[in-house]
Amino acid sequence: MSYSTFNRKKFDSLQEPMFFGENVNVARYDQQKHPIFEKLIEKQLSFFWRPEEVDLSNDRKDFLKLEDHEQHIFLSNLKYQTLLDSVQGRSPNVALLPIVSLPELETWIETWSFSETIHSRSYTHIIRNIVNDPTKVFDDIVVNDEIAKRAISVSKYYDDLIELVSLYNTLGLGVHHVPERGEVVVSMKTLKKALYLTVASVNVLEAIRFYVSFACSFAFAERTLMEGNAKIIKLIARDEALHLNGTQHMLNLMMSGRDDPEMAEIAQECQQDVINIFVEAAQQEREWAQYLFKDGSMIGLNAQILGQYVEYITNIRMQAIGLEPQFATKNNPIPWINAWLVSDNVQVAPQEAEISSYLVGQIDNDLDGADFDDFDL
Amino acid sequence: MTTLISNTEHQDQTVHRVLLGKKQILVTEDEPLLPQLERAGVLAEYQCREGYCSACMIKLLWGKVSYPVEPMAWVHSGYMLSCCAIVKSDIEISML
Numbered sequence: 001m002s003y004s005t006f007n008r009k010k011f012d013s014l015q016e017p018m019f020f021g022e023n024v025n026v027a028r029y030d031q032q033k034h035p036i037f038e039k040l041i042e043k044q045l046s047f048f049w050r051p052e053e054v055d056l057s058n059d060r061k062d063f064l065k066l067e068d069h070e071q072h073i074f075l076s077n078l079k080y081q082t083l084l085d086s087v088q089g090r091s092p093n094v095a096l097l098p099i100v101s102l103p104e105l106e107t108w109i110e111t112w113s114f115s116e117t118i119h120s121r122s123y124t125h126i127i128r129n130i131v132n133d134p135t136k137v138f139d140d141i142v143v144n145d146e147i148a149k150r151a152i153s154v155s156k157y158y159d160d161l162i163e164l165v166s167l168y169n170t171l172g173l174g175v176h177h178v179p180e181r182g183e184v185v186v187s188m189k190t191l192k193k194a195l196y197l198t199v200a201s202v203n204v205l206e207a208i209r210f211y212v213s214f215a216c217s218f219a220f221a222e223r224t225l226m227e228g229n230a231k232i233i234k235l236i237a238r239d240e241a242l243h244l245n246g247t248q249h250m251l252n253l254m255m256s257g258r259d260d261p262e263m264a265e266i267a268q269e270c271q272q273d274v275i276n277i278f279v280e281a282a283q284q285e286r287e288w289a290q291y292l293f294k295d296g297s298m299i300g301l302n303a304q305i306l307g308q309y310v311e312y313i314t315n316i317r318m319q320a321i322g323l324e325p326q327f328a329t330k331n332n333p334i335p336w337i338n339a340w341l342v343s344d345n346v347q348v349a350p351q352e353a354e355i356s357s358y359l360v361g362q363i364d365n366d367l368d369g370a371d372f373d374d375f376d377l
Numbered sequence: 378m379t380t381l382i383s384n385t386e387h388q389d390q391t392v393h394r395v396l397l398g399k400k401q402i403l404v405t406e407d408e409p410l411l412p413q414l415e416r417a418g419v420l421a422e423y424q425c426r427e428g429y430c431s432a433c434m435i436k437l438l439w440g441k442v443s444y445p446v447e448p449m450a451w452v453h454s455g456y457m458l459s460c461c462a463i464v465k466s467d468i469e470i471s472m473l
């Protein structure tokens with residue numbers, strides 16, 4: 001089944017699943033199967049910002065005054081963030097657009113990924129402002145062993161899905177012999193499983209890995225250092241909170257079976273795999289913390305505290321998709337991070353601008369989040 | 378027990394009890410639970426404070442809450458978003 005950029009079939013897109021149904025044809029947003037994605041688009045658009053609006057001249061002075069091991073922490077953290085957004089600026093598009101079946105979800109994916117390109121551009125803005133030769137920093141992202149390890153784990157599931165979908169689009173369902181790979185089974189089940197694991201791993205990337213990096217960025221700002229950088233990271237964090245909402249909804253919708261009953265079975269079968277993805281990522285993040293602080297800690301943050309935060313935030317994110325928290329850390333070891341993460345600098349949000357359209361009356365708590373999608377606004 | 382307190386400045390205020398472990402906190406329906414927890418000295422998780430990031434999700438063991446504005450975050454049954462939920466009866470909550 002090959003991809004069509006304008007599916008000529010007439011069908012009711014409200015009856016399609018999020019993925020692996022019909023290819024999208026008309027980009028229409030007057031009706032949505034899952035209104036959450038339309039809301040995410042509106043909110044993301046209202047968040048639009050440009051990195052150049054943030055002045056970084058003091059950051060350069062601050063950076064020069066940092067001790068060597070602090071410069072290592074700052075730059076390594078920035079390199080990791082650059083890697084993560086390099087992946088996120090393209091992969092949702094490349095991996096998910098060929099298989100998406102709802103116009104509002106298609107546009108959410110594009111809007112989401114576009115906002116990641118703003119994040120990437122902001123790292124260039126930061127690096128250009130604090131070092132004389134940005135190339136040294138960027139080149140290291142590809143050759144540094146510690147970063148390379150991270151790159152493998154954040155791109156693996158995307159790459160598997162992309163390979164499977166391209167086989168599906170060229171050869172269709174079946175068992176295909178692929179040079180250097182051997183026999184590859186392309187079935188609806190293997191495709192959906194690859195998709196489910198990919199969305200879980202993207203949730204881990206944005207909702208856990210990124211937050212660990214935010215902790216490092218804000219630890220400098222807690223000492224009134226690199227505050228321009230912190231302003232940018234604050235804006236990035238506001239976007240990421242929306243992105244993680246998107247992947248949490250995809251996962252929760254898939255698990256609930258309300259979107260695609262077969263997907264619920266797959267979610268059930270893959271539950272342990274997903275738990276493993278979360279636990280392994282937490283382990284990798286703790287190892288990364290060791291690398292960051294290998295030459296010395298900084299005031300307020302060290303490998304042990306950051307490791308506890310990894311466990312804490314992993315618990316929070318697992319709970320949000322209905323999984324049992326796996327770690328003992330039940331309290332936030334760095335509660336000061338919330339004051340940095342909070343979006344107190346936001347522009348007018350759509351809810352405030354058009355409050356009447358959002359006032360749907362009181363909602364009973366007995367309703368599951370899933371029920372909200374059925375509300376007609 | 379939920380009580381009605383006459384307040385000279387405001388209209389009558391309904392006060393509910395929030396049980397959290399061994400703690401008991403009195404809250405009103407005037408604002409969401411989160412700021413009231415914070416004023417009571419409880420360290421509660423948050424990020425967006427407007428219902429989309431799910432960071433403030435806590436367990437609602439029993440009792441009733443409502444959302445004046447439909448939150449964007451997915452709310453699993455048995456859980457609540459403290460940043461935007463109004464407490465509507467005595468409730469018991471637990472953190473992570």
Ligand code: FES
Nearest residue numbers: 426428431433460
């Ligand atoms: S703080 Fe973001 S949903 Fe409550």
Ligand SMILES: [Fe+2]
Nearest residue numbers: 085088116119
């Ligand atoms: Fe990003």
Ligand SMILES: [Fe+2]
Nearest residue numbers: 088206240243
């Ligand atoms: Fe993101």
